[in-house]
Amino acid sequence: MTSSTGDPPARSSLSLDAVLLRIGWRNLWRNPRRTAITALAIAVGMIMLAFVLSIMAGMQRDMIDQGTELMIGHLQIHKRGYLPDRSIFDFIPRPGRTLAAELLDRDEVFGAAPRVSAFGLISSGDKSVGVEIAGMDRDAESQVTTLGRKFVRGDLPARGERGIALGRILAGTLGVDIGDEVVIIAQAADGSLGNDLYHVSGIFRSGLDLVDGGVAILDLGVAQELLSLDPQQIHEIAIRTTSPSRAQAVASVLQATLGSTDLQVAPWQTLIPQLATWVAMSNSWSWIMYVIVFALAAISVLNTMLMAVFERLHEFGVLAAIGMRPRSIIGMVVTEVAALAVVSLVLATILGFPILYWVVASGIDLSSMTDGFSMSGVPVGPILRGDWVLAKFALAGMLLILCAVIAGLYPATRAASADPARLTRGEIR
Amino acid sequence: MNLSLLLRMGWRNLWRHPRRTTLTALAFAIGVFLLIVSLGLGDGMHEKMIETGIRLGSGHVVIEPAGARDTVDELHYLDADAAKAVERILDQAQIRGKVRGAAPRLLASGLLSSANNSTGVQVVGAVPERERGVALLPDKIVSGDFLEEEGRTPSTVIGAALAKKLDVGLGSKVVLMTQAGTEIQSQLLRVRGIFSTGMDDVDLRLVTVRLEDLQAVLHKPGAISHFAVFLDSSADTAAMRDRIEQRIDDSFAGTPPSVLSWQQAMPELHQFIIIDDAGNYLFNGVLLFMVALGVLNTILMAVLERRREFSLLLALGMRPREITVMVMIESMLLTAMGAGVGLVLGWTAHTYFATYGLDLGRLMNQTFSVAGVSVDSVVHSYLYPGRIRWTLTFVALLGFAASLYPAFRAAQTKPSEATQE
Numbered sequence: 111m112t113s114s115t116g117d118p119p120a121r122s123s124l125s126l127d128a129v130l131l132r133i134g135w136r137n138l139w140r141n142p143r144r145t146a147i148t149a150l151a152i153a154v155g156m157i158m159l160a161f162v163l164s165i166m167a168g169m170q171r172d173m174i175d176q177g178t179e180l181m182i183g184h185l186q187i188h189k190r191g192y193l194p195d196r197s198i199f200d201f202i203p204r205p206g207r208t209l210a211a212e213l214l215d216r217d218e219v220f221g222a223a224p225r226v227s228a229f230g231l232i233s234s235g236d237k238s239v240g241v242e243i244a245g246m247d248r249d250a251e252s253q254v255t256t257l258g259r260k261f262v263r264g265d266l267p268a269r270g271e272r273g274i275a276l277g278r279i280l281a282g283t284l285g286v287d288i289g290d291e292v293v294i295i296a297q298a299a300d301g302s303l304g305n306d307l308y309h310v311s312g313i314f315r316s317g318l319d320l321v322d323g324g325v326a327i328l329d330l331g332v333a334q335e336l337l338s339l340d341p342q343q344i345h346e347i348a349i350r351t352t353s354p355s356r357a358q359a360v361a362s363v364l365q366a367t368l369g370s371t372d373l374q375v376a377p378w379q380t381l382i383p384q385l386a387t388w389v390a391m392s393n394s395w396s397w398i399m400y401v402i403v404f405a406l407a408a409i410s411v412l413n414t415m416l417m418a419v420f421e422r423l424h425e426f427g428v429l430a431a432i433g434m435r436p437r438s439i440i441g442m443v444v445t446e447v448a449a450l451a452v453v454s455l456v457l458a459t460i461l462g463f464p465i466l467y468w469v470v471a472s473g474i475d476l477s478s479m480t481d482g483f484s485m486s487g488v489p490v491g492p493i494l495r496g497d498w499v500l501a502k503f504a505l506a507g508m509l510l511i512l513c514a515v516i517a518g519l520y521p522a523t524r525a526a527s528a529d530p531a532r533l534t535r536g537e538i539r
Numbered sequence: 540m541n542l543s544l545l546l547r548m549g550w551r552n553l554w555r556h557p558r559r560t561t562l563t564a565l566a567f568a569i570g571v572f573l574l575i576v577s578l579g580l581g582d583g584m585h586e587k588m589i590e591t592g593i594r595l596g597s598g599h600v601v602i603e604p605a606g607a608r609d610t611v612d613e614l615h616y617l618d619a620d621a622a623k624a625v626e627r628i629l630d631q632a633q634i635r636g637k638v639r640g641a642a643p644r645l646l647a648s649g650l651l652s653s654a655n656n657s658t659g660v661q662v663v664g665a666v667p668e669r670e671r672g673v674a675l676l677p678d679k680i681v682s683g684d685f686l687e688e689e690g691r692t693p694s695t696v697i698g699a700a701l702a703k704k705l706d707v708g709l710g711s712k713v714v715l716m717t718q719a720g721t722e723i724q725s726q727l728l729r730v731r732g733i734f735s736t737g738m739d740d741v742d743l744r745l746v747t748v749r750l751e752d753l754q755a756v757l758h759k760p761g762a763i764s765h766f767a768v769f770l771d772s773s774a775d776t777a778a779m780r781d782r783i784e785q786r787i788d789d790s791f792a793g794t795p796p797s798v799l800s801w802q803q804a805m806p807e808l809h810q811f812i813i814i815d816d817a818g819n820y821l822f823n824g825v826l827l828f829m830v831a832l833g834v835l836n837t838i839l840m841a842v843l844e845r846r847r848e849f850s851l852l853l854a855l856g857m858r859p860r861e862i863t864v865m866v867m868i869e870s871m872l873l874t875a876m877g878a879g880v881g882l883v884l885g886w887t888a889h890t891y892f893a894t895y896g897l898d899l900g901r902l903m904n905q906t907f908s909v910a911g912v913s914v915d916s917v918v919h920s921y922l923y924p925g926r927i928r929w930t931l932t933f934v935a936l937l938g939f940a941a942s943l944y945p946a947f948r949a950a951q952t953k954p955s956e957a958t959q960e
Contacts, residue, residue, distance in 0.1 A: 144840055151832035158825040193565070195704040197656050229658040231650045231716055231723070238718035240659025241647045295650070295716070295723065297657045320740065324659065384908060391899070399822075402573060406826065409566040410833050416558060417840055480810035483911050487740075492815075 130438060134445030137418070138453070148414040151463035152454035155403040156510060157462035160503055162399050164469055164496030166392050171497055174354045177385045177488040178378045179256045181325075183223070183348030184357040186381055187213075187364070190374045192345065193381075193428065198228050198299055198337060202520055203372050206344025210250065213349065220359045221253025221350040226333050226343070230296030230304075232276075232326050234284040241280065241326045243296055246334025255349040257314060257327075264288045264312025267329040274291025277322030282364040294326070316407050317482065317489035319512035325343065354378060371427035397419045400509065407454075407510060408517040415447055415521040426528040443525050447518030451511045545861065552841065560873060563769030567877025568832035568884065574823045574930055575885025579920035580897060581819045585812045589773065592808050592912045593801050594675035595741065598642070598767030599776045600783060601804050601891075603639050605797045607765070616645070617796060617815075617837055619761025625796065625895035628786045629768065638671035639769045642666065646764040647754050649717030651746060652911040653705035660746045662715065664753030673769035676734050677745065683709045683732030686749050696732035704719055709733065713861050717747070719757045726756045738913045776800050794948035801802070817944040830877075838870045842945040849952040866946040867939070872957040874938025878931065886927075892920035 138145050178184050187209075192200040199365065202209065210224040226245040232236050248266040252258050260265055267273030274292060276284070278466060286292060290310050298304040351360045357377035365375040379386040421424075426439055473495035476482075482491035500532055553560045593599055602625055604615040606608065617625065622643060628634065629641045645664035650657055667686040672676045672794055677685040686694050697705075705924070707730055715726045728748060736742055754760050770779055777800060784798040802809040842849075848864055896917040906913060 138888045139665065141840075143843075144836055147832055147836045147839070151829045151836070154825060155829045158822065158829075162822070180743070194700070195656060195706075196658075197704075210959075229650060231659075231718070233718055233723070236718065236721045238723070240650045240661075242659060296651075297652060350584075406566060406569060406829055409562060410568070410836075413566070413833060414836065416562070421844070440925065476814060476874060479813060480807075483807040483811045483909065484911065485811075 118141050122320060126438065127437055128439070130442045131445050134442050135449050137422075137442070137446050138389040138449050141418070144414060144417070145213055147505040148410050148450065149454040149457050151410050152407045152451070152510070153458035153461055155407050157465060159399055159403045160462055160466060161469065161496070161508055163506070165474070165494055166396055166465055167497040167499040167502070168470070168473075168495045169490065170389050171390060172495065173385060173485065173488045173490060174378070174389070175439075176317075177382050177486075178354050178357075179232040179350075180318070181255055181321065181348075182378060182381055183221075183254045184351045184354055185349045185361045185364070185375060185377045187225040187312040187347040187349070187368070187375050188345065189368075190372055193374070193376065196227060196345070198297065198345075200345070201226070201339065201343040206347065207342055207344040210344070210347045213347065213364075216364075217350055218351050218363070220352070222252040223251065223254040223347075224330060224344040226330065226337060226339060226345045226403065228296050228333075228337050230294050232292055232294050233278070234286050234290065234292045237284050239280060239283055239324075241324050243294060243333065243336075244327045245330040245337075245462045246327055247330040247358065253328045254348050257316070260314045260316050261312045262315050264310070266327060267311045267332070269329060270331060271311065271329055272306075272308055272332055273329070274330035275314060275327040276310060277325055278313055278315040279323035280326065280335070281310065281320060283299070283323065286310050289312055292326075294328075294336065296336060298336065299343075300338040302338065304336040304338065308332075313324040318484060318487070319344060320443050320487070322394065333348060337342065347426070382487065385488055388398055402505065404509060404513045409515050411447060411450060411514045412517040412520065414450070415518050416524075417442070418446070419443060421529055423525070427530045428523045430528055439520075439526040439528075440473050443522035444515055444518050447514050447522070448511055451514035455510065466496065466498075470498055542864075545865045545868055546872075549865050552845075552865075552869055557843070559823040559840075560839055560876075561724075564873055564877035564880065566830050566833045567874060568879075568881035570823075570827045571878050571881025571930065571934060572885040572888070575882065575927070576888050576892070576920070577819060577823060579882070579885075579889040579892060579922050580770055580918050581816065582923050583892070583919045583921035585815070587919065588808065588812070588909065588912050589801070589946070591675065591801050591915075592805050592836075593773070594673065594768070595736065595738075595912070596767075596801070597661075597765055597804055598673070599770040599773055599801050600768040600780045600789070600811075601765050601799050601801075602783065602796050603765035603799070605794050607797070614834055616759060616762040616764060621764040621791075621796065622761060622766075624790060625736075625766055625787070628783065628790060629766065632785065634779070634783060634786070637771055637775050639771050640669060640768045642669045642674060643750065643763045644765055644767060645750055645757070645759070645762055647717050647753060647757060648717050651705065651709045652714045652716065653711065655706040657705055658701065658704060659744070660715075661744050662682060662717065662753060663745065663747045664750040665747050666750050667896050672768070673738065676745075679734040679736050680732050681735045684729070685732055685734075686747065688731055689749070690729060692727055692747055692854065694731035695728040696734060696747045697730060698745055699733050699735040700731050700739065700742035701744070701746070702730065704743065715748075715756070724756050726752075730738070736913070737910060738911075740911060762804050766790065773801075773812060776802075805912075806910070808912055824933075824942060827934065831937040831941045832937060834870060834873055834877075835944065837873065838866065838945040839948070842866055843870065843950045845949075846952050849949055850954050853952060854954040860922065862952070863946040863950040866949045867942040869944065870942030871935075871938050874934065874941070878934045878938075882927075882931070889922060892918070896920075924933045 189200045189202050206224050210222040213219045213222040224247060228243050230243045232241050241271040248268055262278060264277050284292060288310050291307055293307055296304045331341060351357060361375045361377040429439060473493040475493050480492050482489055567935055598960045607615040643666060647662040649660060649662055651660045680697060686696055688694060704709060705713060709730055711730045713728050713730060715728055717724055754762055770776060780800040781796055787795045787798060899916050899918060
């Protein structure tokens with residue numbers, strides 16, 4: 111820039127920009143109290159926006175994780191038409207265990223758990239409950255779902271073990287504990303009524319009443335025996351991939367490789383449409399927040415800048431009289447507005463960081479008000495944790511500056527349209 | 540100096556800067572508008588969820604055997620004598636007057652099978668005449684009727700999703716397998732009606748039969764799992780719960796049945812509403828705080844640029860206290876204008892949404908549910924009594940708080956300042 115060969119006009123315009131920047135900044139602090147109050151108002155709005163975005167992202171993350179990782183997995187493979195009726199006859203038209211093992215060779219598949227599923231009546235003594243009976247392979251499940259970590263006592267039945275895992279509510283209803291016997295009656299694939307005795311091997315607590323009260327889990331092979339299914343006859347394969355956000359992409363890749371005539375590869379969005387709906391709803395909700403906060407911030411900026419411009423009209427007149435171009439005056443005022451937005455953002459960062467840090471690190475603890483509730487069939491709370499959605503914070507910050515500059519254009523054009531002669535005489539207020 | 544003069548001066552002072560005043564009032568109006576609209580939509584959504592929960596579940600007040608909640612409902616029954624005693628209490632004049640209906644029900648769990656498939660279900664034995672007009676299911680029948688017809692084979696009404704899953708329609712036969720005592724009972728049922736509530740769990744898992752049929756299957760003549768009591772007004776819930784509990788405690792010799800309000804029967808829903816409300820207050824509180832800072836800014840600027848004027852007024856004999864009051868009046872007037880406009884706009888929007896509803900259907904292709912209760916895609920605005928009063932009090936306090944510092948500054952002006960500069 112300072113090279114002696116640089117051409118003079120460019121240099122002078124550059125220095126004018128620098129001067130405008132400095133003037134704008136100084137003008138901002140001519141009324142420090144007003145600037146501070148305006149910046150505080152905008153900062154408060156921005157902190158709340160960041161807070162809401164953080165909590166919503168955290169809730170989405172937790173709900174998707176909970177919803178997918180507990181039992182469903184990131185995606186599932188079924189025979190086409192198996193969902194939503196889950197007919198016991200619609201098993202995957204391939205050797206199911208072999209298919210699950212082959213899927214594991216793929217890079218994007220971290221775990222693949224073959225399962226069978228049926229409905230039956232579970233009883234102990236004079237109590238009985240209609241339940242979903244799932245046949246699962248303990249080792250494969252541990253690669254896909256977190257159910258194995260939700261056990262209050264005991265564990266999932268081991269391979270070949272004639273044990274049964276029950277939810278906490280179901281065990282309470284039946285009045286059974288580990289080692290007790292229960293009887294299961296279920297319609298088998300050959301049309302007979304499967305009927306057998308099992309020992310309780312474990313009791314789990316998922317936090318979802320529907321699961322804790324309505325699911326009984328057998329070992330895969332044992333369940334196939336009960337339902338008169340061959341070892342290769344599998345109803346579903348649950349798959350874990352790198353993250354829930356990759357589920358759709360991986361699903362379409364798998365669908366393409368496996369062929370789509372007889373198999374359906376469904377990502378969690380298809381399996382739990384309620385959850386996908388909630389995510390979409392909360393995203394639209396956060397856009398409404400953006401609009402509200404920015405509208406109020408824009409009004410604050412507009413009000414402050416109008417005051418700042420109108421009390422200095424005389425000054426602008428003088429500047430125009432001594433040859434400052436309207437464009438430069440606009441530049442000066444817009445610089446001042448942008449500087450105000452930046453100051454607000456800095457203030458928001460300083461004041462907001464501890465709040466956001468608290469929300470992300472320890473979260474809002476609602477346990478004094480609730481044990482948690484289910485939303486879209488997924489347990490929520492009682493602790494709501496935020497997430498560092500830095501990209502969204504950055505977007506919000508940039509949008510704020512843009513918003514402020516747009517709001518500042520009107521005061522700026524007013525300043526630039528000042529008629530030097532009349533203004534210096536003080537004829538216009 | 541009298542108040543009306545101060546009021547007139549404050550009003551005129553405001554309009555010395557019409558643009559500034561308008562913008563500040565506009566910001567306040569937006570804040571109040573948003574507050575009323577969001578309270579209206581929030582209350583409306585909650586009210587609808589409560590209504591759905593109550594009508595789908597066990598009413599405003601539920602009377603059930605003590606201890607039933609510790610495990611699951613179907614294992615505890617009120618025997619025929621206890622059920623009759625409860626009926627007598629519900630028939631007492633002071634109770635009947637506020638009760639729209641009370642539905643006795645028997646619950647069981649079982650396996651429902653067709654030739655094609657079978658699934659675990661929750662069976663409700665109900666008296667159709669006593670469900671109609673109060674419970675949700677009779678209104679949600681899409682084909683057939685709600686257990687009206689009594690044929691040789693006991694009737695059942697099932698959800699549309701369950702009918703599809705079992706591949707059955709009106710007139711089809713299904714088999715209910717359930718446990719009575721120590722033996723497994725199978726009962727042939729004929730599908731006489733199909734309902735669709737839009738709630739997946741309900742449409743797939745709930746099955747209704749006539750009360751006496753279920754009592755026969757379970758070998759429990761006269762047994763009742765709970766009485767669902769529906770009130771004319773949900774505002775009476777707490778009082779009626781207490782009254783019914785009182786009567787029941789008085790007339791039962793042994794362990795009396797427990798009487799629960801819907802808040803106790805559906806704690807998840809109740810807690811969700813409290814927390815959602817708290818979030819709503821927090822959000823709107825912060826927005827209004829942001830707006831109040833705008834008022835503070837405007838009034839403070841107005842005060843600071845009129846220092847000479849104030850000192851002149853003081854020199855002429857106006858008391859500092861009167862200046863304080865005048866500035867506060869300016870601030871309160873500004874707040875009142877903004878709040879007034881916001882109130883009118885908010886009330887208009889509220890009335891509109893109360894009549895036509897806000898359709899969120901475009902945002903969600905599926906309903907979503909909270910605590911097992913689906914949230915309707917069309918939200919009708921509703922304001923609890925006292926909401927507007929509460930809003931206005933809060934806004935007035937904010938306006939007052941914003942005026943304190945400028946008023947204090949204005950009163951500190953020294954008379955000598957007029958002559959300086």
